[in-house]
Amino acid sequence: MGYKILTKCPVCNSKLKVTKLRCSCCNTIIENEFELSKFAYLSAEQLEFVEVFLRSRGNIKDVEKEMGISYPTVRSKLDDVILALGYSLNKKPKISNKEVLDMLEKGEISPEAALKAIKEGELLE
Template sequence: MEENNTPRWFSELTQEEVAFIKNFILSSGSIKDLSKTYSTSYPTIRKRLDKLIQKIQINERKDNDTVVKLINQLEEEGKIDQDIAKTVVLEYSKSLNCLIID
């Protein structure tokens, strides 16, 4: 969690993804209604929703990932530089994001 209690997965969403989630909620979770809002097909909206679900799951995994925890621990103990720790975690996170299926 960040200092303002916003979950990290939420802070990593794009503005477009946040708008999509907002529209999803406003349509009471109806993919059919959402497809009308976006003037696109049900399968297209379903695919977009599935990608968002995957993104959230991967970000949740990052929060509990042993590799990320180890890097953070090494940085806290002064065994590696903060910039190096950030770079390693960022690159590792990018590799996890590759798991999102198009």
């Protein structure tokens, strides 16, 4: 009977490394320090979310429906997984009204984009 691999130390909660592999057919044993996938360190809840997200092909409405959660909760769970995998969240930088007006004056953005940026406080691409 196989057990789920432990990825966190039960004493200090740091990441564990695999150091021994055994073939279940011929019993060959290989010892070394092996890296686990980033996904191995996700919690059970995070893995469940990733599975639902992938099955839904990234369609947030489908994730909402299947998990019975709201749009903001889906976004929050997605952000949590992104951070757990070691990536940063690329939040759009805030932009001042003066910067927006300067860009509009130079013709770098359309009047519609300028209005939207002023209303929302960020410049959308």
